[in-house]
Amino acid sequence: MKATHLVWIRRISQGFFLVLFLFLLIESRLPQDIYLRYSLVFLSEQDLRIGWPVAFFFQLDPLIWLSSLLSGHHLIKGFWWGIALILMTLFLGRVFCGFICPLGTVHHVVSWFRPALKGQRMIEANQKSPSQKVKYFLLSSLLVGALIGLNLTGLIDPISLFFRSLALAVLPGLGVGLKEIFDWMAKTDVRILNQLSYGAEVLVSPVFGYGYQSYQSAWFIGIIFLITILLNRIRPRFWCRVLCPLGALLGIFSRFSILRLEKDLEKCTNCKLCTEGCQGAASPIPGQHWENAECLMCFNCFDFCPEGALSFRFTWHPKLNKKPDMGRRALLTGLLAGISIPLLGRLDGQVHKASEPRLIRPPGSSTEKDFLRLCQRCGLCMKVCPTNVINPTIGEAGMAGFWTPHLIMTQGYCEYTCTLCGSVCPTGAIREISAREKIERPIRIGSVYVDRGRCLPWSGNGPCIVCEELCPTSPKAIYFRKEVVPGADGKGKLVPLPYVDLKRCVGCGICEYKCPVKGRPAIRVISAGESRSLKNQILL
């Protein structure tokens, strides 16, 4: 096969998988056109689900599979995709990086459109450098850390990082911008603008989902993403070469690959075009030893060589490829970091002792210990949540739980019959539950308490009782009694006063979300009473 053909096949494949990734990302929300036949709903509890396999790329990513297995001793759903990818890497090398990885494609496109360096400087930048060992350090620390009990893989796993950045920062950012425009159009007195605003909103909603999502610390997620993109100005595909732990893992497996770069020293004129076009700094030039573990399988060198001195061929050798240049020191430091980070993460005592009252995990979450072993911080649960209540943590779960999901009841609430987050979680950190299980068991995520000093009826400021109206349990966990409360004028007023029955409360937080006392609501959810913890309980 001709080299140009190969490069075009690569480009088509990259485009296809990037589009697929974006499509699944956009579909990671409750669609607007879900219909259930109501005659069927009559007889059965039906759970609303997303019709697309939105966790596909997470299943394809063997690092997610491996870290959940090492850490949580849990084989994730669809793990055979990851195994298939490893098998493919065994034979073909890091074709995932060159042909499939959507984040890699973005870096590739950015490096290719606006090359930061030219000519000799690019050739120098594309020489293999010791910094490329960093990814092996990261990989070893992540895997050792996972083994010991803290799974931080998702923070820098390319699929998780890309999904999180797009879902929590890029799309909502565009959404907020559009919302401002639409709101302005809707507010004007020009009828045609009003209608256009509605039409535009209907048109873009399939992309941005229903409503406009917002996430705490999304600005930080966005900045990190920008930095990974800007790193391409230093060297092409900087992320893939230096940082990507998945690339490192696949690099190790590529040692057995039978698709090899064959070099013909005789034909080589030392023009260095191959090195100039190399995406992975894998020493393609004849005379140097090909670094197969660094090679992203982009086939640029093959394509660029004017003399036909380079070619990729399937060759059966009894000899293995060159050992990946991991560096013993990088591995040892990784080991050390991998041991110490999980321990440092537990120093705040969250796992064993105190529970943070604001750390309200999604329904179906495993115990905190297991949660930290499985959660990839990918943001899929946050993206699908219809009320936008699930947000990345900043300090609530301590350092160990940075960017894991938790519920902020002033931003949304957990819908009583909704079980979407668990149904998409790629690793099972949030278990898939049914609406029936959630209600009948019940699965509690916390419990609620009334702040009598702020509550309107309790503080003598008049009747309210929104919390009681909205309480979804039957019988209601929030009930009221009509009692006389002194008002500001000293006269008694007969008003309904809210009380909480802790036995019935599931902590859904609709009362906190809809409480008219803004700022800090007069009724608030704390994590105490959550089903997943044996310790964090109130009642006997």
Added chain:
Amino acid sequence: MNHLITRRTALKRLLRISGGLALSAFSGWPRDGLRSVWAGPKKRRFIVEGLGQGEGYSVEELTRRVFEAVGGITQFVSKGDVVVVKPNISWARRPDLAATTNPEVLEAVIGLCQEAGARRVRIADNTINDPRRCFALSGAGMVAKKTGAELIYPRSSLMREMKLGGNRLDVWPVFVPLVEADKLINLPVAKHHGLSSLTLGMKNWIGAVGGRRSALHQDIHQIIVDLAQFFSPTLTLIDATRIMIRNGPSGGRLSDVATRNTLVLGNDQVAADAKASMLFGLSPEQVGHIFLGQKRGLGTYDLQQLDQKQVIL
């Protein structure tokens, strides 16, 4: 040619003409007769109660009969109208839990509007739970798909501050499609409600506004009446096929639901609510907003003042 009309042919022709006239007059009579009553300068107020008593009665048939009792829906919906139906789809709950309007009633009403030649029929509600989940689980989404009615999502671009001119509410964001409708049909479900004691027709207008709705509870009865005055629907059809008798307005268990197989149709919001409140064993004046509604002149809970009809199926 000689056209001689014999006595016999003359008689035959006369008979034919008079008979035809009589027949046409007879067949056309009920409709014409009623139209003259309903289309008078003073709008006659009526209340129709439809009861489904037969085993496995058809909700669709009952709805049709209830409308026929007052001359059919063509009395209210004209060809080319944009009709907005405002059901109560506040909660993401199954239809049999009676937290939302029965989809069969919704489907029947939309069907009738379409038969009457409505240009567009829209279903609009500003739900409490996520609208996608509410429309899917309550069956409203399926009804929209089946009948071709438009399902209007409560989007921020459809909320617009308007002057309500009520006693308590002056300016408030309103769900625009309801205001822009040619004909507005209120289609609530009858439910118990902790604070306002019942949620029937007038209370359903809380789902027709946007903004900080939770603050509306601070003077709920006045606000219900303010909203009812502002929206003033063409018709109110209260779905009491299943009613929620306790733990309202959200319910959640079948034991919160009672089957009444009843529909209440009226062009007087207060009267319709009054009639439906009796299903809960309450007298209308016990319900704050029904009492206030009469005081404000929106209608009457003294049902003797209205044309009362009953349809039993």
